[in-house]
Amino acid sequence: MLERLARGAGERAPGAALILALLAAVEAGVRTGAVNAALVPPPTRVAARIGEILAGGEFAGPLASTLWLLFAAYFAASALAIGLGLLMGRYRAIDNLFEPLFELIRPLPKPALLPPLILFLGLGAPMKLAIVGLGVFFPVVINTVQGVRGVDPVLIDTARTFGHGQRAILLKVILPSALPFILAGMRVSLALGLILAVIAEMLAGTGGLGYLVLDMQRSFKVVDMYAWLVLLAVLGYALNAGFGRVERRAAHWALARPD
Amino acid sequence: MAGRAATPSARAPSGRQSRPGGASAPLRRLAGGRASGFALIAALLALWQVSAEHWVRSENWPPLTAIARAFLDGMRSGELAEVFGSSLYRLAIGYGIGAAAAILVGLLMATVRIVHRALEPLVELLRPIPVPAIVPPLILLLGLDDKLKIFIVAFSTFFPVLVNTVQGVRAIDPVPLAVARTFRHSRLRTLLRVALPASLPYVMAGLRISLALALIVTVVAEMIAGSAGIGYHIVTMQYAMRAADMYAAIFVLAAIGYLLNRAFLLAERRLLHWYRTDKTE
Structure with a gap:
């Protein structure tokens, strides 16, 4: 374990050195006046501000509001997409019914739907939930359908031979087999959901991490802007890493398969 | 690289052209x-x-007929063409720069160990930033003009292509590389004539994800820091209470998203006709 950690650190040493060198160059540039401090604050001041935000608990409110928005929409839309995707993948008639509509809506860049959603739902939570949910829905439903279609028919026949009903086959054979595909879609959706949450917060202007970054820029609080930006990046990183862990636990058998 | 690349076989994120739905499925669909x-x-x-x-x-x-009228008016006056032209222009430049840079850096990272070790942490640090969040600082640095939007599009195009290129080169069958060495090809020649074509399916998968992302990011950047383009146009029409014009622009945008993806698939099929998508299954 320790040995692996040490080796990992050795692997990463050049990369860490590069990042530190870049930060030091910016710091030196600002201090010598080569870089305009009004536009690029010294990294040490940003770091100090991040420390303040974390220590003072200032981050809790905006973080909670962004996370609530993201997770509520993400889980609701994913559940709906998986359910519909299972049915579409299994029953040709249902697929025929929805596929053309989805193919029509899917290529539309979802942020473009924000203005009409604002017209109908206003600037509050329903609008934000709707746009994040829309963004999350499509990658998950498409991957679910693809995953269901890829299920080995022998598995299904075997289950049928043992007298399992349609419901059991769907939930106990097809769903687990399609899981790696579903999770791949959900991973894409998580990143997309965060992007949409941030832009919805920016346009709505009522709170959350995305709003703060834009607001700080507009009031020229550059240090604050970068501090919140770093926190948002950490959130993105943590979400992706967290998802990776969940994925490894839920579908370890599929990921371990050599390809 | 911690994040997994989109493998060409399970072109998961946004495609459904491989449909193992039985041989008669395409026929029935046509019928x-x-x-x-x-x-x-x-x-x-x-x-x-x-x-x-x-x-x-x-x-x-507004009723669809009003939207259709708004669309025709917009086409006749040239307003829509101008709006979409300016967006697509920035999209093309940003996408081209981002993709070229990503393939170049990706090839280097995959073949030269020290480059990989030096750049990987930086890439892992920048990649998870939600793109709209970098718009505000970039406004300060680059202003509100084309420079800003082109940079953001290039930035968001860069990472999916990079990750996939690295993954693609790593997945290459070692035999062709050994053959190239046997024939004493130089490293550069091997890289360009063997490694790049062999990793093309992965690279293309990354390029396709990036194309969809680039269109999203173009719209987003124009919404937040707008002075022209589709995103700005849609938001402006909403503020101006010209709902029919807003919907007309959204419909055109949907059509463009669809056509871009179609065109890409066509290009991909021509380039990768030798590659079977069911290879790893």
Whole structure:
């Protein structure tokens, strides 16, 4: 374990050195006046501000509001997409019914739907939930359908031979087999959901991490802007890493398969 | 690299061209298996038209005929062409720069160990930033003009292509590389003539994800820091309460998203006709 950690650190040493060198160059540039401090604050001041935000608990409110928005929409839309995707993948008639509509809506860049959603739902939570949910829905439903279609028919026949009903086959054979595909879609959706949450917060202007970054820029609080930006990046990183862990636990058998 | 690349076989994120649905599926589809689906779309559009004319009297809910009129007016006056032209122009430049840089850096990272070790942590640090969040600082650094939007598009194009290129080169069958060495090809020649074509399916998968992302990011950047383009146009029409113009622009945007993806698939099929998508299954 320790040995692996040490080796990992050795692997990463050049990369860490590069990042530190870049930060030091910016710091030196600002201090010598080569870089305009009004536009690029010294990294040490940003770091100090991040420390303040974390220590003072200032981050809790905006973080909670962004996370609530993201997770509520993400889980609701994913559940709906998986359910519909299972049915579409299994029953040709249902697929025929929805596929053309989805193919029509899917290529539309979802942020473009924000203005009409604002017209109908206003600037509050329903609008934000709707746009994040829309963004999350499509990658998950498409991957679910693809995953269901890829299920080995022998598995299904075997289950049928043992007298399992349609419901059991769907939930106990097809769903687990399609899981790696579903999770791949959900991973894409998580990143997309965060992007949409941030832009919805920016346009709505009522709170959350995305709003703060834009607001700080507009009031020229550059240090604050970068501090919140770093926190948002950490959130993105943590979400992706967290998802990776969940994925490894839920579908370890599929990921371990050599390809 | 911690994040997994989109493998070409399970072109998961946004495609569905490989459909193992039985041999007769394409035939049936041509024969109109999806008639119910088109009927659903027609029914929804009819519902829109009727509801807008009779039930919902709202500025926000114009009938489709009004939207069609707005579209025709926009086409005739050249407004729509200008709006979309300026966006697509920035999209093309940003996408080209981002993709070229990503393939170059990706090839270097995959073949030269020290480059990989030096850049990987930086890439892992920048990649998870939600793109809209970097718009505000970039406004300060680059202003509101084309420079800003091109940079953001290039930035967001860069990472999926990079990750996939690295993964693609790593997945290359070692035999062709050994053969190239046997024939004493130089490293550069091996890289360009063997490694790059062999990793092309992965690179293309990354390029396709990036294309969709680039269109999203173009719209987003124009919404937040707008002075021209589709995103700005849509937001402006919403503020101006010209709902019909807003919907017309959204419909055109959807069509462009669809056509870009189609065009890419065509190009991909021509380039990768030798590659079987079911290879790893």
